[in-house]
Amino acid sequence: MCRLIARLDIKGNNLIKPIQLDGVMPVGCPIDRAKKYYLEGCDEMILIDSVASLYGRNHLKDIIEKIAKEIFVPLTVGGGLRTLDNIIDVMNSGADKVAINTQAVRKPDFIKQISDHVGSQSMVIQIDAKKKSPGKWEVFVENGKEATGIDLHYWMEKTIDLGAGEILLTSIDKEGTRSGFDVDLYNSIKHLAKIPLIASGGMGNFDHLIELLKNKEIDAFAIADILHVQNISIKTIKNICDIN
Amino acid sequence: MKRISILDYGAGNIFSIKNAVEKCGYKSILTSDFERILKSTHLIFPGVGSFDNCIQKLKDKKIYEKLKALENQKIWVLGICVGMQALFNYSEEGKKYKGLGIINGEVKKMKSDKKSGPRKVPFIGWKNVVLDERKKKMKIFSDTTPDDRFYFIHSYECVPKKKDNVIATVYYNKKNVCAVVKKNNIFGCQFHPEKSGEAGLNIIKNFIEYENMN
Numbered sequence: 001m002c003r004l005i006a007r008l009d010i011k012g013n014n015l016i017k018p019i020q021l022d023g024v025m026p027v028g029c030p031i032d033r034a035k036k037y038y039l040e041g042c043d044e045m046i047l048i049d050s051v052a053s054l055y056g057r058n059h060l061k062d063i064i065e066k067i068a069k070e071i072f073v074p075l076t077v078g079g080g081l082r083t084l085d086n087i088i089d090v091m092n093s094g095a096d097k098v099a100i101n102t103q104a105v106r107k108p109d110f111i112k113q114i115s116d117h118v119g120s121q122s123m124v125i126q127i128d129a130k131k132k133s134p135g136k137w138e139v140f141v142e143n144g145k146e147a148t149g150i151d152l153h154y155w156m157e158k159t160i161d162l163g164a165g166e167i168l169l170t171s172i173d174k175e176g177t178r179s180g181f182d183v184d185l186y187n188s189i190k191h192l193a194k195i196p197l198i199a200s201g202g203m204g205n206f207d208h209l210i211e212l213l214k215n216k217e218i219d220a221f222a223i224a225d226i227l228h229v230q231n232i233s234i235k236t237i238k239n240i241c242d243i244n
Numbered sequence: 245m246k247r248i249s250i251l252d253y254g255a256g257n258i259f260s261i262k263n264a265v266e267k268c269g270y271k272s273i274l275t276s277d278f279e280r281i282l283k284s285t286h287l288i289f290p291g292v293g294s295f296d297n298c299i300q301k302l303k304d305k306k307i308y309e310k311l312k313a314l315e316n317q318k319i320w321v322l323g324i325c326v327g328m329q330a331l332f333n334y335s336e337e338g339k340k341y342k343g344l345g346i347i348n349g350e351v352k353k354m355k356s357d358k359k360s361g362p363r364k365v366p367f368i369g370w371k372n373v374v375l376d377e378r379k380k381k382m383k384i385f386s387d388t389t390p391d392d393r394f395y396f397i398h399s400y401e402c403v404p405k406k407k408d409n410v411i412a413t414v415y416y417n418k419k420n421v422c423a424v425v426k427k428n429n430i431f432g433c434q435f436h437p438e439k440s441g442e443a444g445l446n447i448i449k450n451f452i453e454y455e456n457m458n
Contacts, residue, residue: 003370073395219369
């Protein structure tokens with residue numbers, strides 16, 4: 001039942017693989033990769049425009065349109081979406097859901113506005129969290145660059161109240177490190193996950209995933225490095241980790 | 245020649261459906277003009293978001309009343325997700341509006357329950373569907389296999405009065421929920437065939453290959 005989601009971070013025309021949300025090393029063509037992952041059986045895809053606020057968005061629109069013609073699984077797009085017009089734009093290019101981070105923190109009402117307009121099932125709240133002290137995580141915005149002082153648990157509850165339909169929770173500490181998912185992070189929010197929860201960041205080998213999935217509140221997991229850099233096929237991951 | 249319309253009323257990702265139809269080898273038009281719709285051979289009626297939001301948008305486009313007449317027209321219709329739910333009499337989600345009443349029955353909130361229902365609502369995930377023994381030879385299911393999985397994302401389930409309208413179900417811990425309905429020229433499916441990989445594209449292709457009636 002758990003969904004395997006391929007996460008593609010994009011800069012300009014390139015697929016990149018950051019480490020702890022930092023760095024822009026190109027690792028391939030996003031459209032070719034998207035097609036490959038679709039054919040291998042990925043359940044969903046997330047496209048994050050990692051430097052959207054700094055560059056023009058035309059590249060992104062073009063990439064979404066091309067990917068949407070090739071893959072027939074749900075496509076979520078995030079990164080730099082600030083206005084309802086931005087949302088409508090990416091959805092008209094072929095996205096099924098949008099992932100919102102920075103603008104949701106700046107203007108929490110944006111979450112409600114989006115879920116009223118396109119439905120909560122399309123409103124994914126993207127949360128990038130960094131460990132602060134045992135049992136405490138802090139929410140970061142601007143692609144992991146800016147601390148907010150907001151407590152993760154508080155923010156999760158608030159975004160669910162405002163109408164988020166799904167949570168994409170990335171551990172900044174683990175992301176891109178191949179050192180395993182932040183199991184403590186996901187265990188700490190078990191009681192809060194009233195809506196579907198996507199874990200993201202840290203998968204380096206199969207054991208990491210098997211360990212994560214002991215937490216039954218995890219509905220989906222997003223992976224990047226193991227696909228883009230280690231070139232392990234989705235079929236293999238599904239077989240070995242027993243994901244149907 | 246197939247003349248395929250996708251109902252364009254501001255609800256749902258119609259581009260996904262257009263892309264899926266194209267992948268099946270057919271062209272389609274996006275329209276909310278009822279005269280044009282009646283000239284089509286096939287109509288796909290998408291829908292995401294809430295029930296009231298969907299009906300409100302149909303009313304804004306002034307096609308709500310007209311769509312009620314789709315039954316027994318010489319056109320094949322496929323409602324998807326909320327587009328399927330809108331075909332029923334009413335929904336527990338609809339505080340303001342009633343449904344089109346084309347299929348007799350109601351749409352009920354699924355209870356999130358670890359024992360008897362989906363673990364979380366909205367339910368999001370890929371599931372196998374069970375085809376009705378007597379209906380599985382229908383063209384809509386040709387080349388569908390028991391291993392095929394489909395993408396569901398919903399909080400409400402359709403409950404037709406006539407069990408005969410249900411042609412496939414999806415199993416949530418000991419409970420069968422309606423996955424595909426058919427009444428005469430009208431189909432509805434709860435999952436998103438346009439987002440269910442090759443198995444979903446196959447359903448769309450089968451739907452389009454129902455012979456033209458006009």
